[in-house]
Amino acid sequence: MDAVLQLADSLLTSPWLYPLILALVLVDAVLPLLPAETVVITAAAYATTGQPDALLVLLATWSGALLGDVIAHLLGRRAGPVAKWLRRRRWGGSLLGWAEEEMRVRGGTLLITARFIPGGRTASTLASGIIGYPRSRFLAVAAVSTALWSLYSVGIGMLGGLAFHEQPLRGVALGIGLALAVGGISEAVRAIRARRRPGTDRPSGADGRRAAARCSRAGARAGVAGRPRISRPPGAELAVCPGPVRVE
Numbered sequence: 001m002d003a004v005l006q007l008a009d010s011l012l013t014s015p016w017l018y019p020l021i022l023a024l025v026l027v028d029a030v031l032p033l034l035p036a037e038t039v040v041i042t043a044a045a046y047a048t049t050g051q052p053d054a055l056l057v058l059l060a061t062w063s064g065a066l067l068g069d070v071i072a073h074l075l076g077r078r079a080g081p082v083a084k085w086l087r088r089r090r091w092g093g094s095l096l097g098w099a100e101e102e103m104r105v106r107g108g109t110l111l112i113t114a115r116f117i118p119g120g121r122t123a124s125t126l127a128s129g130i131i132g133y134p135r136s137r138f139l140a141v142a143a144v145s146t147a148l149w150s151l152y153s154v155g156i157g158m159l160g161g162l163a164f165h166e167q168p169l170r171g172v173a174l175g176i177g178l179a180l181a182v183g184g185i186s187e188a189v190r191a192i193r194a195r196r197r198p199g200t201d202r203p204s205g206a207d208g209r210r211a212a213a214r215c216s217r218a219g220a221r222a223g224v225a226g227r228p229r230i231s232r233p234p235g236a237e238l239a240v241c242p243g244p245v246r247v248e
Contacts, residue, residue: 012042012046012051013052018052019060021036021060021061021064022064024039026065026067029064029067029072029125030071031122040057040154042157043157044153044156044157045157045161047158047161048162054158061150065150066143069121069125069142069145075126076130077129078129086122092119095122096123099120099123099124102124103124103127107133107137108141111142111145112144115145
């Protein structure tokens with residue numbers, strides 16, 4: 001245990017800490033498999049003792065997060081292997097499907113809020129590329145969202161460090177606990193909103209058959225004599241006419 005603490009102390013005072021934070025946060029933004037946020041919180045908690053430098057920790061975190069989000073967005077534009085990897089997993093497919101739908105409705109607001117949802121940042125940035133979200137707008141929103149997330153991560157780490165100034169390990173534990181609590185609350189809110197979203201229930205039985213007949217007649221009329229179909233806003237009449245309603 002003492003050897004581990006000595007190694008951690010030497011790393012926290014090393015100039016290589018900042019490139020390490022940048023690299024971990026970058027990779028975590030594309031493949032959320034690394035404990036990047038834990039490393040950031042730990043470094044920020046120890047920064048209250050004088051080493052490492054809090055500003056450099058913040059800059060390294062922000063740079064890695066922004067670069068990672070841009071890479072994930074570009075991968076999404078090419079429907080790359082990361083998107084396919086996520087879709088093959090139950091949690092990844094669910095998050096990515098949610099992000100694609102939300103991106104069409106909420107756009108930039110989602111990119112900011114999803115940063116604080118476990119796995120949400122990867123799903124939302126991939127989805128932004130998959131649906132062709134404008135590059136310039138994405139870059140502007142990503143710069144803001146990653147800055148807010150970096151300030152939040154470094155801030156809670158420093159808060160824990162200040163609360164337990166003489167025992168930084170307890171400060172790290174407090175910071176990680178706060179991060180887990182915020183992430184859990186954010187995910188719970190997302191799940192509740194998804195369940196309460198209107199238009200997800202479809203009619204069944206006799207009502208369902210009548211609704212299907214109406215949809216069939218409406219579709220036939222829409223295609224007569226080259227008449228263009230009317231595109232509805234997302235979610236409109238979903239409970240009546242299931243399936244895509246927008247035809248280019």
